[in-house]
Amino acid sequence: MQQKTVQAVMVKGAREVSVETQIISWDEEQVLVRVERGGICGSDIHYFQHGKAGMSVLKSPMVLGHEFVGVVEQAPSTSPLRTGQLVAINPSQPCQQCNICRSGRQNLCRSMRFMGSAQFFPHVNGGFAQYVVVSPQQCVPYAEYADAKIIAFAEPLAVCIHALKQAGNLAGSRVLVTGAGPIGCLIIAAALASGATEVIATDISERCRALAVTMGASAAYDPRDEIMCSSWAADGGLFDVCFEASGAAAAIASVVSYTRPAGIIVQLGMGTAEVNYPVGPLLVKEIQLRGSFRFIDEFTTAVRWLESGKINPLPLLSAEFSMEDAVTALETASDKESAAKIQLTF
Numbered sequence: 001m002q003q004k005t006v007q008a009v010m011v012k013g014a015r016e017v018s019v020e021t022q023i024i025s026w027d028e029e030q031v032l033v034r035v036e037r038g039g040i041c042g043s044d045i046h047y048f049q050h051g052k053a054g055m056s057v058l059k060s061p062m063v064l065g066h067e068f069v070g071v072v073e074q075a076p077s078t079s080p081l082r083t084g085q086l087v088a089i090n091p092s093q094p095c096q097q098c099n100i101c102r103s104g105r106q107n108l109c110r111s112m113r114f115m116g117s118a119q120f121f122p123h124v125n126g127g128f129a130q131y132v133v134v135s136p137q138q139c140v141p142y143a144e145y146a147d148a149k150i151i152a153f154a155e156p157l158a159v160c161i162h163a164l165k166q167a168g169n170l171a172g173s174r175v176l177v178t179g180a181g182p183i184g185c186l187i188i189a190a191a192l193a194s195g196a197t198e199v200i201a202t203d204i205s206e207r208c209r210a211l212a213v214t215m216g217a218s219a220a221y222d223p224r225d226e227i228m229c230s231s232w233a234a235d236g237g238l239f240d241v242c243f244e245a246s247g248a249a250a251a252i253a254s255v256v257s258y259t260r261p262a263g264i265i266v267q268l269g270m271g272t273a274e275v276n277y278p279v280g281p282l283l284v285k286e287i288q289l290r291g292s293f294r295f296i297d298e299f300t301t302a303v304r305w306l307e308s309g310k311i312n313p314l315p316l317l318s319a320e321f322s323m324e325d326a327v328t329a330l331e332t333a334s335d336k337e338s339a340a341k342i343q344l345t346f
């Protein structure tokens with residue numbers, strides 16, 4: 001067992017985030033990675049603001065962060081990883097033993113140890129630290145010509161590629177994306193890269209709507225624009241597939257009327273509000289409502305898409321801060337009107 005003292009961005013509760021000294025240890029089967037940079041996700045912001053993210057409540061201090069890239073510092077001699085290799089870190093650690101894992105649905109593992117998540121107790125520390133210890137399977141090597149700023153989008157892009165997979169073949173389809181934060185915007189680009197002919201977006205923020213268009217949406221509307229939105233409900237619904245990425249109750253209910261008969265709705269916005277759900281139109285139109293949570297092997301696909309330039313996420317990168325300024329970075333990331341994706345450097 002080897003040990004190292006590192007600085008890490010720790011959350012202890014609502015509005016309690018600080019850079020703390022932490023001792024990490026690893027054995028000869030694990031990989032020590034020097035973290036280069038990481039993106040702040042909505043769940044990091046929720047832990048910072050409320051001490052919880054969705055149904056995951058902080059019960060003890062935890063290192064934040066699950067979107068990060070780094071450089072291999074030390075790797076097992078049995079793995080193909082070498083010191084100096086650039087890697088994106090897959091934050092998923094499913095048990096690989098249970099029936100769900102063995103059926104190939106590792107993202108749904110009840111014993112998942114997801115980095116930087118308080119879903120289960122003890123919590124799993126995240127990657128917002130100078131160094132982290134991971135397994136060789138979590139390391140996805142990427143080419144030196146690729147920009148770490150771009151590869152740090154692998155985790156959110158993996159979420160989007162998994163959501164696309166839930167929808168099935170998008171070739172020739174007309175798509176609506178409700179919620180144009182970083183996830184909604186990446187879905188727009190990924191849907192177009194997967195053959196969708198047209199993507200329309202909605203968001204209440206003008207800034208997000210502009211980003212949606214930059215990322216490839218043919219148009220983006222304010223969901224409060226009733227004249228435009230009600231036109232989507234004509235003839236039983238305009239869209240073949242709707243990706244609901246806002247989690248807002250009004251959006252969750254409204255996409256049912258915008259989706260064509262026998263169309264598909266993929267829900268990935270984590271809504272917390274009660275929804276008055278239009279069950280009637282759902283069943284009369286035989287709409288398929290599908291949940292989408294995290295990702296499986298789409299993480300590696302995401303790294304390849306970013307490395308090859310199939311998707312350019314850089315319009316979503318609003319600013320970067322060094323880890324010492326983590327609180328300012330989290331404050332900035334919390335304000336949707338001024339920032340999309342914020343990255344930390346270590």
Ligand code: ZN
Pocket residue numbers: 094095096097098099100101102106109110111112
């Ligand atoms: Zn499992």
